[in-house]
Amino acid sequence: MSEKPLQRRIADRGFPSVFQAWNPADEPAGVGADAMLARHDLIFHSPEFFGLRWSKQPTGLAEGFTPESVLAAQKRRAALLFRNPNTVLIAEIRYRDAHTSYLPEDHPWWKRGKDGKRVPGWEEGGYFLLDFASPAFRQQVATQAKAAVASGAVDGVMLDWWDDDDDHLALARAVREAIGPGALILANANDRQTPRTAPLVNGFFMECYRSQTPADWRRIATTLEWAQKNLRQPRINCVESWWHKSRDDRQLMRLVSTLTLCLSDGYCLFSDPNSLPKPDHLHRWYDFWNKSLGKPLERGTPLGMAERGHPLGWYRDFDRGRVVCVLPDAKPFEIQLDVPHKSAATGKVSKTHTVPPGDGDLLLVEGRINPSSGAIT
Template identity: 35%
Template sequence: MLTKPIPHKLVRNVATGKNLPRLRDASGNRIENQESGTFFIDFTHPEVQDLTVQRAIAVAECGLYDGIFLDLWHPRILVDRVGKDIDPNVEVEAKLLLLKRIREAVGDEFLILINTVRWKAPRSAPYVNGSFIETEWDPKIGFYTRERLIQIEDTLLWSEENYREPQINCLGGMGIGTEHPDSATNRHWMRVFTTMSLTHSDGYVLYNSGPDMSHEHYWYDFWNADLGRPVGGDETKAQFYEGIDGLFIREYTNGWAVYNRSGTA
């Protein structure tokens, strides 16, 4: 089981009774999270870092959980939300320092997952066990482009090759919220992400109900198929079938997984 201590939701230091430092813009004003109506915590501040490490240690020592999940991890995520008021280099270094401190404090057996959206996190890789690749379609056109799918494939395969063991990589697809979860379009994209996960990783997959319901999920009959386990090792991941660009097939003990973005049936 995983827990999710998110720095921007930490409001008060119980030990001191004081509010935690907030991120501020160039004019000294607190930066508001438009999605939640709260203010971002300044996780570069030593007090916030210390408290976050202490919470990770408490989770590790309580005996109830196997690890933690750190959200909003890739620097582009917060920069995209906050803008020029955040220096991405400062953000990267602060997150790396926090991650190193947590790993040193909780030991090698404790699981740490991060949310990198569709990007890679090479400097974090030595310290984490995997990534939640929480993807989204191109907002300009309302669906996933071929180029974005290729980027997601590349990040998923890279994650399989670079994060530490025991490894957990999770691929998430965004549904079309204006349609029923079981519509033909949503079933299509659910199959895309399910088969991408099966052909490119040994990880997990989910498909949500759209941008306004990103943590609501529908169980598809497609997921009831018992494929068994992959036949072969890592060399069977992300292999083109007969050299056809965009057509991937991977053998399992009870069948085959086929992922096709080649543009032909």
């Protein structure tokens, strides 16, 4: 069976829609790794994760992949799409930093300090900054991005540590020219807006490491709304927040999930914080994400406005219910509905539901909501 075109895969998926950032969800008993992977509607990882192997060592000098690995990666793609026909696959292409084995130690593409030594890329060590201000290196990044897309194994590329300065703009232009207008670029802008590179980028990976205060969540919401309106189509915004106390911070999981649902047609994730001494972005799969909302019927609507003029939360109607998101600095919101809905958070079935501040809910009905009459069919 032939796969669906990229834009159809993005449009056909149901909601909530969850993505995987590099590392996987825990595997419950009886659920294998590939089955768990396929629950995610968008996956980004290294080219090697998808089965590709660079054709030259060190890999920073490679311009393509071995033919046998391209075939293996295409088979892996077909297997994943068989499990989830709407999955989008994206390969990270390194440009900001890399492992010490990425290039010869004396290569000019390493960024160097005044002392001539390579500049460390991470506090953890072993990675060093790359000089993407170099036109020659930017062209190499574009060449590798083109090879990843041309392999047929992935739908686009992910660029980490994104900003909106001259060098990032030049890099985005080079990559876009190399991969063509139809492939995807996902950029990790965290919670920042990038107006200069917006026409070239299809989505933000919003790695929201700042989520402790009401101001943090307002900034996340503002950036997500901006990205949903201004980035290149098709849009694939991915919003991730981390737990504060434990994976049982379910109200935070619901908050990031419902915020993403109310303000975008994007993908959500709730994961472990990077500060833990284990691989980043590991996560649990929550039953909240198994609920089927169908498709959105309208854009998100503010629940009310604070004195300073920012929304206190939003609701958004879908085929099979209403999504409600309440920001941390709001009061509890009481939601009145015409027919009984079941809360995904509490299990309560009622026409009236209350959502606490800093929380969200999926209020579900059996059947579908008629967008004109409001009747359940």
